[in-house]
Amino acid sequence: MHALKKNRPLRRVTLAAAGTVTGVVLLLSLKPHTPPAVAQASAASGQSQSQSSGSSSGSSGSSSGGTKSTGTKTVTGDTVQTRWGPVQVRVTVRNGEITEVTAVAYPQGNPKDQEINSYAIPQLRREALAAQSAQIDSVSGATYTSDGYKRSLQSALDSAGG
Numbered sequence: 001m002h003a004l005k006k007n008r009p010l011r012r013v014t015l016a017a018a019g020t021v022t023g024v025v026l027l028l029s030l031k032p033h034t035p036p037a038v039a040q041a042s043a044a045s046g047q048s049q050s051q052s053s054g055s056s057s058g059s060s061g062s063s064s065g066g067t068k069s070t071g072t073k074t075v076t077g078d079t080v081q082t083r084w085g086p087v088q089v090r091v092t093v094r095n096g097e098i099t100e101v102t103a104v105a106y107p108q109g110n111p112k113d114q115e116i117n118s119y120a121i122p123q124l125r126r127e128a129l130a131a132q133s134a135q136i137d138s139v140s141g142a143t144y145t146s147d148g149y150k151r152s153l154q155s156a157l158d159s160a161g162g
Contacts, residue, residue: 071095076104077156080148083110086147091156092130100129101153106145118144124149133157 018033072094078086092100103121107113120142127136134154138146 018146043135072099073160074100075160077152077154078106080147080151082107084113084144087145087152089149089152089156091153091160093157093160098132098157101125103149103152106149116146120145121149128153150157 011118040052061086072092074092076090077088079086086105087107088105090102090104091098101124103125106117106121108117120139123139124136124146128134134150134157136150140151
C-alpha cells in the first residue's frame with residue numbers, strides 16, 4: 001500500500017475534537033443580553049433636569065374651538081416591556097398640543113442597544129412632535145423600541161386626555 005493512501009483515523013478524530021472544542025468555546029464566548037437596570041436609573045435621574053426646562057413656543061395663538069383641554073400637563077406613559085428591555089415615554093401637552101416628548105427608559109444594556117437608540121429615540125421624538133399623536137412610523141432597525149415607544153406614548157396621551 002502506498003503511503004499517501006493509508007487510512008488515517010487518528011487525524012480525523014483529532015480534527016473532529018478540535019472542531020468541537022472550537023465550537024463550544026465560540027458558543028460560550030457569546031454574551032447574553034443583560035437587563036438594562038442601570039440604564040433606567042441613569043435615564044430617570046437625567047429626566048429631572050429636562051423636565052424643568054419648559055420652553056414657551058412663540059406661536060401667535062389663534063383660538064381653535066376649545067374642545068381640547070387647556071393648560072400644561074406632563075404625563076409619563078406605561079412602561080412597555082420589549083424584547084430588548086423596557087421603554088417608557090413622558091409627554092408634555094400644552095393646550096391640547098404635544099410640546100415635548102422624552103424617552104424616560106429605553107434599552108441601553110449593551111453597545112448595540114446604545115448605537116441603535118442613539119438615532120432611533122431622537123427620530124421617534126421628531127415623528128411624535130410632527131404627527132401630534134402616537135400614529136408614527138417605526139424606525140428601521142429599531143422595530144421593538146419603536147413599537148414600545150408608540151405604545152407608551154399612546155398611554156401617556158390617553159392619560160393626558162389628548
